[in-house]
Amino acid sequence: MIKKQNVYDYLSSNSYPGRGVLIGRSADGEYAVSAYFIMGRSTNSRNRVFTEDGAGIRTEAFDPALLSDPSLIIYAPVRVYSTTTIVTNGDQTDTIFDGIADGLTFEQSLRSREYEPDGPNYTPRISGIMNVKDGSYDYAMSILKSNADASGCDRYTYMYENPIAGEGRIIHTYMGDGDPLPSFEGEPVRIEISDDIDAMTEKLWKALNEDNKVSLFVRFIKIADGSYETRIVNRHQ
Numbered sequence: 001m002i003k004k005q006n007v008y009d010y011l012s013s014n015s016y017p018g019r020g021v022l023i024g025r026s027a028d029g030e031y032a033v034s035a036y037f038i039m040g041r042s043t044n045s046r047n048r049v050f051t052e053d054g055a056g057i058r059t060e061a062f063d064p065a066l067l068s069d070p071s072l073i074i075y076a077p078v079r080v081y082s083t084t085t086i087v088t089n090g091d092q093t094d095t096i097f098d099g100i101a102d103g104l105t106f107e108q109s110l111r112s113r114e115y116e117p118d119g120p121n122y123t124p125r126i127s128g129i130m131n132v133k134d135g136s137y138d139y140a141m142s143i144l145k146s147n148a149d150a151s152g153c154d155r156y157t158y159m160y161e162n163p164i165a166g167e168g169r170i171i172h173t174y175m176g177d178g179d180p181l182p183s184f185e186g187e188p189v190r191i192e193i194s195d196d197i198d199a200m201t202e203k204l205w206k207a208l209n210e211d212n213k214v215s216l217f218v219r220f221i222k223i224a225d226g227s228y229e230t231r232i233v234n235r236h237q
Helices: 007-012 092-101 106-112 197-207
Strands: 020-025 031-039 048-053 056-061 078-081 084-088 125-133 136-146 153-161 167-172 189-192 213-222 228-234
Touching: 007 167, 007 189, 007 197, 020 084, 020 125, 020 136, 031 084, 031 125, 031 197, 048 213, 048 228, 078 092, 084 092, 092 106, 092 125, 106 125, 106 136, 106 153, 125 167, 136 167, 197 213, 197 228
Parallel strands: none
Antiparallel strands: 020 031, 020 167, 031 213, 048 056, 056 078, 078 084, 084 125, 125 136, 136 153, 167 189, 213 228
16 A cells, blocks of 8 residues: 655645645544645736635635636636535536536546646646535545647546545646646545644645745535535735
8 A cells, every 4th residue: 555645745845736636534534624725837827816605615816907817717616516525626616516416427527528728738637526425425536637649638537435534635737847847647645634624724835835825725524414614825815
């Protein structure tokens, strides 16, 4: 079995993981845990904040005057459908939400989508869903990425049943900085998960590169009854 990594050390060693989805189970076993962060190198990418939108969140321009292209940066990263929480790095959140509402699975819902049309980077679409119902919990993660010559889409889905307490997975868009940016490789990275939402939020934010971090969302969902707590940190407060 692959050794669990300290997620804070893992992130602090990478100046540009891009956007990232983290999902797991708290160390005390009581909570389904998720986090989503965004980073940016351009003025357009850095000009964003997370705002709450019902049970989910949205990205918004901090300064509307600086918004040059909203197509890939303004979206709902988090939406909730019944007992399912959806977390993604783009507008495929809506695709998954609508698919589940129509009776499709997570994987089926994403068959109509592919990596982002932002060549030469061809940023992967990363997604996760968390199912918390009647005291049970499972989750899944997906990455849609360009093949070697951007002529097609490689699709990977990972399912995690009855997650182990204190364990989670993280997947992010880029292996690190570069030009073009190198897409994430391999399966979601196995990481340690704590049981304190405030400490986790603080440590995740601190671990992200100071120059490139933009916003962070963290949510703990109580598996026993579905109640939740949310934390949001924005570079532009």
